[in-house]
Amino acid sequence: MNPASRSARLLVIGLDGATYDLLVPWAESGRMPNLARLMATSARAVVNSTRPYITPVAWTTFQTGCDPHEHGILDYRYLDHRHRRVLLNHAGRIGRPTLFDAVSAAGGEVVSLNLPMTFPAPSSVRGIVVGGLDSPSIDAALAPYPEFARELRATGARFDLGTVWRNKPRTFEELSQGIDETASIFRGQATAAAVADRMTDWQLMFVQLQVLDSLQHRCWQWLDPRQGSTAELWMSKAQQALRALDDCLGELMELAARRNAAVVAVSDHGFGPFRGKITLAEILSRAGLLCWPRGGPAASYYLRHGVWRLRKFLYRRFNPGWSTAQLTRPLGTLLPIDWRRSTALALHGNLGGLIYLNTRERFASGPLKTAGQRERALADVIQAFETAAHPQTGEPLFVEVFGTAERYGIDPVEKLWPDVVAIPAAGFHTRHKFDARPQLLRTDPGMAATHRLEGVLLLHAPRVAAGAYRPAELRDVAPTLLQMLGLRVPAHMSGQALADLLSGGARRTSPEPRAEPRELQLAGITDADQRSVEARLRDLGYLD
Ligand SMILES: [Zn+2]
Incomplete structure (x- = not known):
């Protein structure tokens, strides 16, 4: 200039x-x-x-x-x-x-x-x-x-x-x-x-x-x-x-x-x-991608979760000032879901759906073992979000849905990134929390x-x-x-x-x-x- x-x-x-x-x-x-x-x-x-x-x-x-x-x-x-x-x-x-x-x-x-x-x-x-x-x-x-x-x-x-x-x-x-x-x-x-x-x-x-x-x-x-x-x-x-x-x-x-x-x-x-909050787990669950545990549903999750918190507490107690970030968390305490059958899940993200596939590379267990299974799950997740619609107005809840590997040419596992990103329609938040009574859309009077x-x-x-x-x-x-x-x-x-x-x-x-x-x-x-x-x-x- x-x-x-x-x-x-x-x-x-x-x-x-x-x-x-x-x-x-x-x-x-x-x-x-x-x-x-x-x-x-x-x-x-x-x-x-x-x-x-x-x-x-x-x-x-x-x-x-x-x-x-x-x-x-x-x-x-x-x-x-x-x-x-x-x-x-x-x-x-x-x-x-x-x-x-x-x-x-x-x-x-x-x-x-x-x-x-x-x-x-x-x-x-x-x-x-x-x-x-x-x-x-x-x-x-x-x-x-x-x-x-x-x-x-x-x-x-x-x-x-x-x-x-x-x-x-x-x-x-x-x-x-x-x-x-x-x-x-x-x-x-x-x-x-x-x-x-x-x-x-x-x-x-x-x-x-x-x-x-x-x-x-x-x-x-x-x-x-x-x-x-x-x-x-x-x-x-x-x-x-x-x-x-x-x-x-x-x-x-x-x-x-x-x-x-x-x-x-x-x-x-x-x-x-603001228009509302979209429950990501509900979209995945309706598409059969995320499964709740059979039998005594959340009880074992909460028990294992409690044990994990106790373990973290004791670690901090005996190692004051140390970070527990390097402790490996038992998989069962991460979400109250059936890890053997769920193929996709959300763990964070409040203004975008950030979806992880349950692959061996990512979680060392899970149902997605082959490249073909992974590709199919990826396509299913993308379709679930592309077709998610507002229950009253029928308008699409997401305006942009993409696989991160394809769009950016990255390895999402190596980069610690989700496999799919879904951008909600203007005015909507996303939530990854689980509820006793699942609801696709929730209001928030505070917002x-x-x-x-x-x-x-x-x-x-x-x-x-x-x-x-x-x-x-x-x-x-x-x-x-x-x-x-x-x-x-x-x-x-x-x-x-x-x-x-x-x-x-x-x-x-x-x-x-x-x-x-x-x-x-x-x-x-x-x-x-x-x-x-x-x-x-x-x-x-x-x-x-
Ligand atoms: Zn800002």
């Missing part, structure tokens, strides 16, 4: 879950002048997120400029079938270098505040990288930066992992408290950015506004000024959070202006009304809205032409940012810089030689850490 339109610095605002469906009316309402100014002066793209479009997957694609099958992250969790454990993904499991690595390698310093999938902070990155909602605690995320933590605490600002919206507010008091806390988190993020700005000579600063996602999950109907809601008092209270968001944007834009930095706002996925595929990207930089929405992919963002910084785009980034949005004819800088994939660090977090992160994600409605 034209050297004159390069920026020495870039401030990126992570608007988790932001959608034009709300940003546009918010900007037009006149109550968010900073957002209105940012939108009016930015080049805009509608950004297709990852499949599944879920926070840790999408933000990993943002960081690495490549798709999930390239960086390896497909959900909050993954199945380590060698130990039959469902474990939490973390930054050490990202298989490609990140945007932050690229800036650091070129000699620049970075600041990243609360971006998901940055904990534990990679030691290769220069600057301050404080993890987000998937960190065990804010203290753990701040631990590598005691001086920053001290300065930040001295301001008295709220800076935490933002577990505010545990449910949809049922009373005005609940709404008020949640909105006030949300506003204080927005203010805290702007303060934290100002503190980090004083302490570093950053080239790339990332500030994550995570609480926007949970605010929308729980309060969607009071956030859209176009809706003629009768709950005027509730709406005007909710607007206070938006004003705090606007103040935060204003402060960040001012900070960027002082440093001569370009401003980019980006979301990991869009948002829209007002949820993710959509289409997110936002606003580029505000000198000589970037404002206006016009252009389609883009989330993997394109990292190469675009590197190009704005005048840095080389690493070859592993399969995204393309959005050259037409950047002025000056934007020439693509010659790619670097292909970097070696990052070595995966499997033992990244302890059992206790995993439990506290899962509890937080469950509180926020992100995990069943």
Whole structure:
């Protein structure tokens, strides 16, 4: 690109879950002048997120400029079938270098505040990288930066992992408290950015506004000024959070202006009304792929499950501080199913069906022994999801269903990936839990809205032409940012810089030689850490 339109610095605002469906009316309402100014002066793209479009997957694609099958992250969790454990993904499991690595390698310093999938902070990155909602605690995320933590605490600002919206507010008091806390988190993020700005000579600063996602999950109907809601008092209270968001944007834009930095706002996925939760086990069971145990059904499962928990407890008792992640879990304790007859199962995944075939390679037992049996089971699973329909409306419940080996040319067993991915129709979650009374679709009164595929990207930089929405992919963002910084785009980034949005004819800088994939660090977090992160994600409605 034209050297004159390069920026020495870039401030990126992570608007988790932001959608034009709300940003546009918010900007037009006149109550968010900073957002209105940012939108009016930015080049805009509608950004297709990852499949599944879920926070840790999408933000990993943002960081690495490549798709999930390239960086390896497909959900909050993954199945380590060698130990039959469902474990939490973390930054050490990202298989490609990140945007932050690229800036650091070129000699620049970075600041990243609360971006998901940055904990534990990679030691290769220069600057301050404080993890987000998937960190065990804010203290753990701040631990590598005691001086920053001290300065930040001295301001008295709220800076935490933002577990505010545990449910949809049922009373005005609940709404008020949640909105006030949300506003204080927005203010805290702007303060934290100002503190980090004083302490570093950053080239790339990332500030994550995570609480926007949970605010929308729980309060969607009071956030859209176009809706003629009768709950005027509730709406005007909710607007206070938006004003705090606007103040935060204003402060960040001012900070960027002082440093001569370009401003980019980006979301990991869009948002829209919630419709229901699809029970994956019910689809598999109706297709005869998942079988319940005959005879005394779940009793033996719960007995074996109890024994397993006791064994883990004793292990921890006699090996304090050790992770039990390397213990192999007895197969019978993993799910209350008939393992000899079930050919397919789901063990995790809340915004996508992630289905594992019960093969010898994966579970060391199971009915699928030959390649032919495996192929047939794969086809049956795909068909079961492609034909799964809404019991009332008859519409398809899944919009995209594919085998991972065929689509990506990978070995899903070696990669610790599911064999089939099924992306639900807009507005639906998936659930892998089992129920006494199976139901294909369930409601969740605590969930007002949820993710959509289409997110936002606003580029505000000198000589970037404002206006016009252009389609883009989330993997394109990292190469675009590197190009704005005048840095080389690493070859592993399969995204393309959005050259037409950047002025000056934007020439693509010659790619670097292909970097070696990052070595995966499997033992990244302890059992206790995993439990506290899962509890937080469950509180926020992100995990069943
Ligand atoms: Zn998100």
